[in-house]
Amino acid sequence: MNSPHQPAEPKADKAGVRRHNLSLVLRTVHEAGETTRAAVAARVGLTRAAVSSLTEQLLERGLLVESGKTFSGQAGRPGTVLTPAPTGPAGLGVEINVDYVSVCVADLAGADRVRRSEPLEARDRAPAEVLGRAAALAAAVLAEAAARDLRPIGVRLALPGLVSGGTVRQAPNLGWNRVDADALFGAALAAARPPGAPALPVASDNEANIAALAELWFGALDGIRSFLHVTGEIGVGGAIVLDGRLLRGAHGYAGELGHLTVAPDGPRCRCGAHGCLERYAGQSALLRAAGARSLDTLAERAAAAEPRTLAALDEAGRMLGVALAGAVNLLDPQAVVLGGIYPRLMPWLGPAAGAELADRVVSGLWPPDAGRLRPSSGTATTARGAAALVVRDVLADPLAYGG
């Protein structure tokens, strides 16, 4: 999913070169969605003959398919069309958030082929129980995927907390501390699947990071490659993408916008500090301030211009704008993308947030009409992003997973 790719250096050994070039061709087809051998050759700088040979191997291994359909988007003689295989190796993505779990299987094209979500109140519940419930849903999705001849080769787990090396260091909104999520979920998934099902490797990650990658890969960013992505959930997550790459930070904990201080002496946050953005603009804080039980109620009352609701949304927008202005002053991104609960609330919290950005960004490049503050596409789900991260492993080494 990165580009441009380069053919392997001549110094590498022969088997290594083949492995590298198979990946190169598969990734090129993946990025194009559909293409021809000739277009692949032109793109990657290998000969047509070499690309044809590599393509045959990928077809044999079931990682590509071709159709007789001609393709007129390129100059020269039309060829048969190559696409990533819609069956075979795939990725399983699992998002565990504070009050729901979502599971997705993505195929080699990155398409979300199987999707399931259900409510799951995770707050202050034992991690093993939450991960067990998520694993049960994942097992059901895996059975459905198998029926469609999709074989996930691994699991990416997206969690609302600081995650590093398979461990959740801290997830304030879950009340989790030092939870070995990879191991717990892996064991629960093995237990939930039929006997003899192959064990799947599990890797945990921060859900805000994955949401940002999902937006980069599957959203509608109009070519934007450097942005701050904000996910409004029970908490507020953030992730920074610079030139198309996620900024992970020195320890893997970058992007924690929700814990930016917006009022040094403000109310205490679940993280232990005072006046964090999350305490003003997170879903729980917002519902509390508005006196609403659910997001649906909140949106209905806002649409009916109920004063307390409008005031709560305005204040949340204002504090969001204060924090975003700080982040923009530091990072100077092309855009700020608001995901999670925010797109649906933009009519009411967007103006206040935009006004703070206009006032506080010192470059003066963020007036409300600049369009740099934008809602996420809504189609790029975190679970799909997580599944797509697993698919990248197949793209990176087709020999390990194909055939």
Next chain:
Amino acid sequence: MNSPHQPAEPKADKAGVRRHNLSLVLRTVHEAGETTRAAVAARVGLTRAAVSSLTEQLLERGLLVESGKTFSGQAGRPGTVLTPAPTGPAGLGVEINVDYVSVCVADLAGADRVRRSEPLEARDRAPAEVLGRAAALAAAVLAEAAARDLRPIGVRLALPGLVSGGTVRQAPNLGWNRVDADALFGAALAAARPPGAPALPVASDNEANIAALAELWFGALDGIRSFLHVTGEIGVGGAIVLDGRLLRGAHGYAGELGHLTVAPDGPRCRCGAHGCLERYAGQSALLRAAGARSLDTLAERAAAAEPRTLAALDEAGRMLGVALAGAVNLLDPQAVVLGGIYPRLMPWLGPAAGAELADRVVSGLWPPDAGRLRPSSGTATTARGAAALVVRDVLADPLAYGG
């Protein structure tokens, strides 16, 4: 100054390859400080014969010098020692800050060979006048450099404001708006120099950015490559270095830590917003809060434990810590480096800043004893950093400047 370097790709044309490889050898010697042909060959992956030929050309052009001194730091037969030439092409760096100007000439080794500073009250003075005064000092330094056979090939101007494309977009503490600094300084420098002196290209940059690069290149960072650098001056500047590279942002305005909001309804800043960090932790704000006329007075009273002074420094440190915690939550750097006025004030504002970091950084990785909050080395001046940026142009293309 980046590494590792690679020899040119075989595809480039012959003259291009030679140009590239001359730069490669010169940069390698520059980075090593002193080295041998054999060590260069081992480092860059070219043959010993090729490196010898390239070295001869750089010696002929006066960009390298060799001495008979043997060098015992490497295995094998000792050779003559190569060092960057102490004369010839050089860089001129000029820092214009709110109340002083500093000028430096750096040689090909990056050493600051000529240095001059003088007080210059730049606030609300006409830009042409300020730049003229700075150019006069620069002309005097150029004359001194010429006497030492150093020939700066260009000027890098460091300014306390938002700079892009040669123009100061905004410099709140100078009261400048849309000032064409490159052109004004270039004309003033030409006027201040003897008739017939060659015109020098001028490029402006943000002083906080250059201060961070100076610290990276000439400071004492113990291998730290990702850090937030803060310069306390009349205003508060910031710059972000990630993996040894400056984050410039989408429009060149990244790093504006001084305008991070620490109190949304705080006092009005010169940038037009309210409650910016600068209004609490900048030099002017600090002196005002302490009732002191100068930094020397402030430091003396702090050392004598005068209560109002200690309270002012504690509050500045607290607000600095609030802003830094926000930046750390976003960026997860290895360290925060405090430069400008802060190193000397660390005994009094450091504890409060450190306490806020410990409280507010959600990863919990910033307890006071972690040593991640550190003073800058003090030896890496901004003017030297600016001069070194010019030297990089010579290192990048020795054929354009040598001989």
